[in-house]
Amino acid sequence: MAIKQLARKKDGLGLWSLTGLVVGSMIGAGIFNLVQGTAEAAGPLATIIAWLITGVGMIFLILSFRNLTIKKPKLNAGVYSYAEAGFGKYVGFNSAWGYWISAWIGNIAYAVAVFSALGYFFPDLFGKGQNWASVVGMSVLLWSVHLLILKGVKTASFINALVTAAKLIPLAIFLLAIFLSFKVGLFNQDLWGLAGNNFDMGAVIEQVKNMMLVTVWVFIGIEGAVVFSGHAKKRSDIIKATLIGFAGVLSIYVLMTVLAFGVATQKDLAALDSPAMSMLLERLVGPWGAWLVNIGLMIAVLGGWLAWTMFAAELPYQAAKNKTFPSIFAKENKVGAPVVSLLVTNILVQIFLLTIPGTEGSAYNIGISIATSAILIPYALTAFYQLKVSLQEKKTVKYRAFNIFVGVMASVYAVWLVYAAGMQYLLITVFLYAPGMLVYVLMQIKNRKKIFTLYELLLAVVVIALFAYAVQQLLAGALDDTLGIKIADLIGQ
Template structure:
């Protein structure tokens, strides 16, 4: 069997950046304006900026303190807190990634619907019609074949798509800078028209900001495929910094182009409405095309992550053994097929129920809360166990507190939902453990 194909720093950084900067950024202005005023949004971004940089620091230091651990999300939880915690982290992350890619397909075809649908003839709608289902399924299995041919080729295509999708975002920031009005930005900064307490406004921004940063772990998940171990942490930090600059710029500049209430009333993708306000229908088309390219690039990133996690977990007995088998290109066909079939089933449910992108965001984000918290907690355990420097201990403690804050901010509904989705995973885990023990005893 050939050795798994290796990925360099630039491609790794593009994977991290692309997996974070997907569909969410194009709806970010409306999503934030709907739940918070300017002051709460600034506070939310401050908390998120610090928290997500601390989390990136956890991945950076763990990749150096534990260079022998590949797979990140699963292996950190398993090594630090046992097999059950490792499996729950892997299962939660796999569901987050898989449900997230369903959302990417749905929103991509919703954006196409903005071009071709009319009040008399709805073809793609919100991405949940029969024609949308057919188109989404075709893309799903085309990408399945691409990733089956090898991670390196798929990652290179993702790099090109990432460069392409940055152009409309940069154009938006430049136009919004010139159209920015301080009086508009400062009007009702406290968000009194929302009639919501300040702390509730801040909490309301948390799942939104977490969703747009989901994917920070991309270089860690694919760490076994990195050309150089030092590139893993660098790619994570670079991707986070680039994404953070984009997110904060787009959110705050938008609130100086239109009032908070007007931005909140926009249809998603709200960046298209803002571009139409600034430059007419041409700008709206540019943003909509950018959304389609961005979403498909992020979809490619997340499919690679989704296929990697069951394969890594199977190597340690948490998933059935056959998920660990790889083809000559270093891809696990069983793991990739599991992910693709799950996505296909979710697309069927979306078509039948008529649910949209926002529902998928809630489900996907709720599943990543525990895995992220365990990463910070593992660095704390390692830092104190190895008497590491106080700055590493502080990063681990800060990231753990950020993880607990996210769980609190998500609320009871998100916790109940994630708990229900973890239950079938435990059945898979105990079945896999029994089979692995039987094989071990037989040999």
């Protein structure tokens, strides 16, 4: 976004402003349902293993961002610019497209989270946040956020302090409550999350895999400082902000998910209604705990919604300026807000909101899983580019070997994430990426550029083949459980 009100080039964002963006984008709706999502996926020890893998993997991604901001300072549009510089125009377009998709689908999850919290106060009206009354409310909020951003980011920036307090106060009380209520015997009751508390390597690995989409979702945002890197006062602040934000948020996530197994069984935690934190705190301290968490959640999620709408608008805007996205996305209003990028983004969100009442299961969990799957490709391409840049450096360059190691480890982690997500989410991701090919082709024709190089053409053929297979699986009903919608019933209607 042309964030002229937030960070004019002459002063820019300082360390703590960048840190606030990173923390603000990471701690959102996800943390309020993290206990339930964790217990649904894994037992206590598998949870610890999953956080260890995620923590190490994310550190290598952070170091990759650090190295690239130093070695490639002109690539200040962030994530997509690395993919384009390393692997060509079409790959760069897909990185931008995937990042954008992840952001606006994540906003759908935010919307469900808000109205699941409101459902606690008004159960007859909003239920669990997935009925038509909720969709009407979501739509009103969606376009209210839209208008707020159109007025300029400075108009919205005062909300940050309130949002931060709304997140941290309930979190602090929740952590204190589960710490004081923690029972060692209950925690040890089912360490591996398996019948009889028996160890089974295959089952534990499966639990760890199931945790990956959960853990990555709550860390989406580590690239936040990089997305706004062109507006940083000092480039050295970018990595500092990311590391500070990451370390603090990781500590909170590990404590709350692991300690929760000492106050309730895995089965009980997995069965908690959304928002899980409020339901569990109500059991521990009474109704006031649920009130506190639900109010905090609504404020925090609205802040996260605002932040991710800003992120969603920033990347198409920057990509359009670089002719990676259609030029119309670069259009601004008088205060510098990207009007077309915002409008298209929120129209897509609105369309998907209308599908929520027909969703079986948790629309929130489905939303975060799809949003996470969509962003895995941009993350992977960043890791691959970090490796490529390091390998191409002269052997005399300082820290070359270390940077190669970072690139290898970040790439391994990225590939592991795609594998852990599974084939069904890969196919759903293909559904979301494939339409972008048409946009890309039309844009290249308009700009009188060569559409594909040879290897890009081969890549496009692979995408088309996967898309055809995904359509076949969709029509066969193989993706019904993942999407939460019975396709055969929709076709029958």
